[in-house]
Amino acid sequence: MPSRHALVRRPGPRLAEGLVTHVDRRPVDLARAMRQWEEYVQVLRDHGWRITEVDPADDCPDAVFVEDTVVVFRNVALLARPGAESRRPEVAAARAAAEALGCSLNEIRAPGTLDGGDVLKVGDTVYVGRGGRTNAEGVRQLRAVFEPLGARVIAVPVSRVLHLKSAVTALPDGTVIGYPPLVDDPAAFPRFRPVPEEAGAHVVLLGGGKLLMAAAAPRTARLLTDLGYRPVTVDIGEFEKLEGCVTCLSVRLRDLYA
Protein backbone atom coordinates (compact mmCIF):
# COMPACT_ATOMS: atom_id res chain seq x y z
CA MET A 1 0.00 0.00 0.00
CA PRO A 2 1.65 3.29 -1.05
CA SER A 3 2.18 5.80 1.72
CA ARG A 4 0.45 9.16 1.56
CA HIS A 5 2.69 11.49 3.43
CA ALA A 6 3.41 15.07 2.44
CA LEU A 7 5.90 17.67 3.59
CA VAL A 8 4.76 21.29 3.53
CA ARG A 9 6.19 24.51 4.89
CA ARG A 10 4.01 27.47 5.82
CA PRO A 11 4.70 30.81 4.10
CA GLY A 12 7.13 33.05 5.94
CA PRO A 13 6.86 36.80 6.57
CA ARG A 14 9.15 37.67 3.64
CA LEU A 15 7.18 35.74 1.03
CA ALA A 16 6.60 38.83 -1.11
CA GLU A 17 10.37 39.10 -1.68
CA GLY A 18 10.48 35.67 -3.34
CA LEU A 19 12.50 35.28 -6.52
CA VAL A 20 10.95 35.96 -9.91
CA THR A 21 12.75 34.94 -13.10
CA HIS A 22 10.37 34.49 -16.02
CA VAL A 23 7.55 36.79 -14.85
CA ASP A 24 7.26 40.44 -13.82
CA ARG A 25 7.15 41.14 -10.10
CA ARG A 26 3.66 41.78 -8.72
CA PRO A 27 2.74 42.61 -5.11
CA VAL A 28 1.92 39.57 -2.99
CA ASP A 29 -0.82 39.72 -0.33
CA LEU A 30 0.62 37.73 2.58
CA ALA A 31 -2.67 37.23 4.42
CA ARG A 32 -4.29 35.96 1.24
CA ALA A 33 -1.32 33.70 0.55
CA MET A 34 -1.70 32.25 4.03
CA ARG A 35 -5.37 31.46 3.42
CA GLN A 36 -4.57 29.87 0.07
CA TRP A 37 -1.85 27.76 1.64
CA GLU A 38 -4.19 26.57 4.43
CA GLU A 39 -6.74 25.57 1.82
CA TYR A 40 -4.12 23.71 -0.22
CA VAL A 41 -2.97 21.76 2.82
CA GLN A 42 -6.58 21.02 3.79
CA VAL A 43 -7.22 19.46 0.38
CA LEU A 44 -4.29 17.12 0.92
CA ARG A 45 -5.60 16.22 4.37
CA ASP A 46 -9.12 15.68 3.04
CA HIS A 47 -7.71 13.10 0.64
CA GLY A 48 -5.97 11.06 3.28
CA TRP A 49 -2.52 12.64 3.20
CA ARG A 50 -0.64 12.83 6.47
CA ILE A 51 1.03 16.20 6.73
CA THR A 52 4.43 17.00 8.20
CA GLU A 53 5.24 20.68 8.53
CA VAL A 54 8.90 21.34 7.85
CA ASP A 55 10.26 23.87 10.33
CA PRO A 56 10.03 27.45 9.08
CA ALA A 57 12.96 29.14 7.37
CA ASP A 58 11.64 32.63 7.80
CA ASP A 59 14.73 34.37 6.44
CA CYS A 60 14.15 32.61 3.14
CA PRO A 61 11.29 34.21 1.17
CA ASP A 62 10.86 31.14 -1.07
CA ALA A 63 10.82 28.52 1.69
CA VAL A 64 7.12 27.74 1.15
CA PHE A 65 8.11 26.11 -2.17
CA VAL A 66 9.35 23.15 -0.18
CA GLU A 67 9.39 20.72 -3.09
CA ASP A 68 12.60 22.29 -4.30
CA THR A 69 14.55 21.19 -1.22
CA VAL A 70 14.36 17.41 -1.51
CA VAL A 71 13.59 14.61 -3.97
CA VAL A 72 12.41 11.27 -2.66
CA PHE A 73 12.63 8.02 -4.65
CA ARG A 74 11.45 4.90 -2.82
CA ASN A 75 12.57 5.76 0.71
CA VAL A 76 15.76 7.58 -0.25
CA ALA A 77 15.69 11.34 0.17
CA LEU A 78 18.14 13.26 -1.97
CA LEU A 79 18.66 16.68 -0.43
CA ALA A 80 18.79 19.33 -3.09
CA ARG A 81 21.37 22.06 -3.52
CA PRO A 82 19.21 24.85 -4.92
CA GLY A 83 20.47 26.68 -7.97
CA ALA A 84 19.58 29.99 -6.33
CA GLU A 85 22.01 30.65 -3.50
CA SER A 86 19.39 32.49 -1.43
CA ARG A 87 17.45 29.22 -1.20
CA ARG A 88 20.23 26.97 0.10
CA PRO A 89 19.50 27.55 3.82
CA GLU A 90 16.04 26.06 3.21
CA VAL A 91 17.47 22.56 2.95
CA ALA A 92 18.55 21.96 6.56
CA ALA A 93 15.04 21.63 7.98
CA ALA A 94 13.93 19.49 5.05
CA ARG A 95 16.77 17.13 5.92
CA ALA A 96 15.52 16.90 9.50
CA ALA A 97 11.96 16.20 8.36
CA ALA A 98 13.01 13.50 5.88
CA GLU A 99 15.20 11.89 8.51
CA ALA A 100 12.38 11.92 11.06
CA LEU A 101 10.20 10.05 8.55
CA GLY A 102 12.82 7.30 8.27
CA CYS A 103 14.21 8.14 4.84
CA SER A 104 17.78 7.26 3.97
CA LEU A 105 19.57 10.49 3.18
CA ASN A 106 21.81 11.53 0.39
CA GLU A 107 22.67 15.00 -0.87
CA ILE A 108 23.71 16.98 -3.90
CA ARG A 109 27.19 18.32 -3.32
CA ALA A 110 29.02 21.34 -4.77
CA PRO A 111 29.53 22.15 -7.55
CA GLY A 112 26.28 20.34 -8.34
CA THR A 113 22.99 22.22 -8.19
CA LEU A 114 19.55 20.71 -8.35
CA ASP A 115 16.07 21.97 -7.46
CA GLY A 116 13.36 19.44 -6.62
CA GLY A 117 11.03 21.20 -9.06
CA ASP A 118 13.23 19.90 -11.87
CA VAL A 119 12.51 16.27 -11.07
CA LEU A 120 9.43 14.48 -12.42
CA LYS A 121 8.90 10.85 -11.48
CA VAL A 122 6.72 8.66 -13.69
CA GLY A 123 6.85 5.17 -12.26
CA ASP A 124 10.51 4.19 -12.26
CA THR A 125 11.42 6.82 -14.82
CA VAL A 126 12.88 9.97 -13.36
CA TYR A 127 12.97 12.95 -15.70
CA VAL A 128 15.33 15.70 -14.65
CA GLY A 129 15.28 19.15 -16.15
CA ARG A 130 18.64 20.62 -17.06
CA GLY A 131 17.94 24.34 -16.89
CA GLY A 132 18.41 27.53 -14.95
CA ARG A 133 18.50 25.86 -11.52
CA THR A 134 19.85 22.35 -12.15
CA ASN A 135 23.27 21.92 -13.70
CA ALA A 136 24.94 18.97 -15.40
CA GLU A 137 26.76 17.95 -12.23
CA GLY A 138 23.47 17.94 -10.33
CA VAL A 139 22.01 15.64 -12.99
CA ARG A 140 25.04 13.36 -12.75
CA GLN A 141 24.75 13.10 -8.96
CA LEU A 142 21.01 12.43 -9.12
CA ARG A 143 21.70 9.61 -11.59
CA ALA A 144 24.39 8.16 -9.33
CA VAL A 145 22.01 8.10 -6.35
CA PHE A 146 18.80 6.84 -7.98
CA GLU A 147 19.89 4.55 -10.81
CA PRO A 148 21.27 1.89 -8.43
CA LEU A 149 17.79 1.87 -6.84
CA GLY A 150 16.20 0.94 -10.17
CA ALA A 151 15.39 4.38 -11.56
CA ARG A 152 15.84 5.22 -15.24
CA VAL A 153 17.05 8.82 -15.21
CA ILE A 154 16.35 10.88 -18.33
CA ALA A 155 17.68 14.44 -18.61
CA VAL A 156 15.60 16.90 -20.62
CA PRO A 157 16.24 20.55 -21.49
CA VAL A 158 14.35 23.32 -19.68
CA SER A 159 14.81 26.84 -21.01
CA ARG A 160 11.39 28.47 -21.15
CA VAL A 161 10.24 28.13 -17.56
CA LEU A 162 11.75 28.00 -14.10
CA HIS A 163 11.61 24.25 -13.54
CA LEU A 164 10.78 21.08 -15.45
CA LYS A 165 7.57 20.74 -13.45
CA SER A 166 6.58 24.30 -14.34
CA ALA A 167 6.32 22.90 -17.88
CA VAL A 168 5.11 19.32 -17.47
CA THR A 169 3.70 16.86 -14.95
CA ALA A 170 2.20 13.40 -15.36
CA LEU A 171 -1.27 11.90 -15.11
CA PRO A 172 -1.84 8.69 -13.14
CA ASP A 173 -1.53 6.63 -16.35
CA GLY A 174 1.90 8.09 -17.06
CA THR A 175 0.83 10.49 -19.82
CA VAL A 176 2.91 13.64 -19.55
CA ILE A 177 0.88 16.84 -19.87
CA GLY A 178 2.25 20.25 -20.77
CA TYR A 179 1.42 23.62 -22.25
CA PRO A 180 3.29 23.37 -25.58
CA PRO A 181 4.73 26.91 -25.81
CA LEU A 182 6.65 26.21 -22.59
CA VAL A 183 7.88 22.69 -23.30
CA ASP A 184 11.34 22.55 -24.89
CA ASP A 185 11.05 19.04 -26.26
CA PRO A 186 7.66 17.24 -26.08
CA ALA A 187 9.24 14.34 -27.99
CA ALA A 188 11.31 13.56 -24.86
CA PHE A 189 8.17 11.95 -23.42
CA PRO A 190 6.76 8.73 -24.89
CA ARG A 191 3.15 9.87 -24.34
CA PHE A 192 2.60 13.63 -24.34
CA ARG A 193 -0.75 15.39 -24.21
CA PRO A 194 -0.95 19.15 -24.72
CA VAL A 195 -3.13 21.21 -22.38
CA PRO A 196 -4.53 24.64 -23.22
CA GLU A 197 -3.28 26.61 -20.19
CA GLU A 198 0.06 27.10 -18.49
CA ALA A 199 -1.34 26.36 -15.02
CA GLY A 200 -3.07 23.31 -16.48
CA ALA A 201 0.29 21.61 -16.87
CA HIS A 202 0.58 21.15 -13.11
CA VAL A 203 -1.22 18.30 -11.35
CA VAL A 204 -0.69 16.62 -8.01
CA LEU A 205 -2.02 13.06 -7.91
CA LEU A 206 -4.24 12.89 -4.85
CA GLY A 207 -5.10 9.22 -5.35
CA GLY A 208 -8.13 7.49 -6.84
CA GLY A 209 -8.11 9.51 -10.06
CA LYS A 210 -8.34 12.83 -8.24
CA LEU A 211 -6.02 15.58 -9.41
CA LEU A 212 -5.15 18.66 -7.41
CA MET A 213 -4.94 21.59 -9.81
CA ALA A 214 -4.85 25.36 -9.82
CA ALA A 215 -8.15 27.18 -10.24
CA ALA A 216 -6.39 29.19 -12.96
CA ALA A 217 -6.79 26.36 -15.46
CA PRO A 218 -10.55 25.75 -15.95
CA ARG A 219 -10.27 24.60 -19.56
CA THR A 220 -7.68 21.99 -18.66
CA ALA A 221 -9.84 20.86 -15.73
CA ARG A 222 -12.67 20.23 -18.20
CA LEU A 223 -10.34 18.36 -20.54
CA LEU A 224 -9.10 16.12 -17.72
CA THR A 225 -12.65 15.55 -16.48
CA ASP A 226 -13.46 14.38 -19.98
CA LEU A 227 -10.63 11.84 -19.68
CA GLY A 228 -12.26 10.38 -16.57
CA TYR A 229 -10.28 12.21 -13.89
CA ARG A 230 -11.69 14.30 -11.05
CA PRO A 231 -9.95 17.65 -10.69
CA VAL A 232 -9.97 19.30 -7.26
CA THR A 233 -9.09 22.94 -7.71
CA VAL A 234 -7.48 25.45 -5.37
CA ASP A 235 -6.72 29.14 -5.84
CA ILE A 236 -2.97 29.58 -5.45
CA GLY A 237 -2.83 32.96 -7.18
CA GLU A 238 -0.48 34.58 -4.65
CA PHE A 239 2.08 31.81 -5.19
CA GLU A 240 1.68 31.93 -8.97
CA LYS A 241 2.91 35.53 -8.79
CA LEU A 242 6.22 34.03 -7.60
CA GLU A 243 6.29 31.26 -10.23
CA GLY A 244 4.94 28.69 -7.80
CA CYS A 245 2.47 25.98 -8.73
CA VAL A 246 0.51 23.22 -6.98
CA THR A 247 3.40 20.77 -7.20
CA CYS A 248 6.00 22.93 -5.49
CA LEU A 249 3.99 23.59 -2.32
CA SER A 250 4.52 20.03 -1.05
CA VAL A 251 6.76 16.98 -1.28
CA ARG A 252 4.77 13.79 -1.68
CA LEU A 253 6.28 10.65 -0.16
CA ARG A 254 4.53 7.65 -1.62
CA ASP A 255 6.98 4.84 -0.92
CA LEU A 256 7.99 5.19 2.70
CA TYR A 257 9.07 1.94 4.29
CA ALA A 258 6.99 1.74 7.43
Ligand SMILES: NC(=O)NCCC[C@H](N)C(=O)O
Ligand atom coordinates in the same frame (compact mmCIF):
# COMPACT_ATOMS: atom_id res chain seq x y z
N1 LIG B 1 9.12 23.84 -7.96
C1 LIG B 1 8.72 25.07 -8.21
O1 LIG B 1 8.09 25.33 -9.22
N2 LIG B 1 9.10 26.02 -7.35
C2 LIG B 1 8.75 27.38 -7.47
C3 LIG B 1 9.80 28.25 -6.88
C4 LIG B 1 9.50 29.69 -7.02
C5 LIG B 1 10.51 30.60 -6.38
N3 LIG B 1 10.05 31.96 -6.46
C6 LIG B 1 11.88 30.49 -7.02
O2 LIG B 1 12.15 31.25 -7.94
O3 LIG B 1 12.68 29.66 -6.61
